[in-house]
Amino acid sequence: MDLMNSKQHISSYIIDSQEEEIKRIALELHEGVGQNLYSILTGIQFVESSASEPQMKNHLREMSQLIEKTIQEIRLLSVELHPPTLTTLGLLPAMKSYIKLYTSTFGILVDIESFGEEKAIPERNSVAVFRVCQEALANIAKYADTSEVKMNFYWNEDELKITIHDFGKGFQPVDTTDPLPSSGLAAMRERMHLTGGECKISSKIGVGTSIEISLPL
Structure with missing residues (x-):
């Protein structure tokens, strides 16, 4: 019985530790990586609004759309890891x-x-x-x-x-x-x-x- 209780305690500790790490990663994805990408997106959109050359403007718009998609994917992954x-x-x-x-x-x-x-x-x-x-x-x-x-x-x-x-x-x-x-x-x-x-x-x-x-x- 003591051995069974010990195994359950170890399993519980491992699962709890995993959940804490998952929560930390989810928070970092959302508030760290996600926020950094949003700052980059804002900068690119500012440059795009100032660009006069059509080819450059289109290129910057495509980059903005890619970053927006990446931000959305990170948000979805964060929610899947640990829904707030x-x-x-x-x-x-x-x-x-x-x-x-x-x-x-x-x-x-x-x-x-x-x-x-x-x-x-x-x-x-x-x-x-x-x-x-x-x-x-x-x-x-x-x-x-x-x-x-x-x-x-x-x-x-x-x-x-x-x-x-x-x-x-x-x-x-x-x-x-x-x-x-x-x-x-x-x-x-x-x-x-x-x-x-x-x-x-x-x-x-x-x-x-x-x-x-x-x-x-």
Whole structure:
């Protein structure tokens, strides 16, 4: 039992350390690199407005457009790494915000619904659930071959349940040595286990894959 507790403590420490580093990188991308690029963009636009030669003016405009696109990509990456709404507004708004980004990136529509009264969740647990949902959606984009996902939040007095079904091609559940997304699924289970919750995965060929996440409140 002591060995199991020790392993859980180490896993928890590693995950927490990773999340802190991810948060730092996301902040640096947004407030450091992003702001620097914005300053460069402003300078180029100023030079462009002063340029008289058409060829130079067009070249500067193309550079401005490229930098604008890069700034947008950095903002999206920053949100994907650590959405600011997760700590300011909570899990459900952060998930809805992420789904908009997910749909625009992969073209997969996610129908998300919430039932019951939303409750506050400690940030550590909120991050864990968000990462599990994020991993589930990433696996769907990689493996499911589908254009539709259904996600439901069920808020009860002492538990939050989230179900995700992808209506995709599914897979045959096998032992954990299977490379299909077993490492990702194992990480999802481990994250929920460390919160006192669970993550159950079921799949059937031609029907799709279902994931059920439960978190004590």
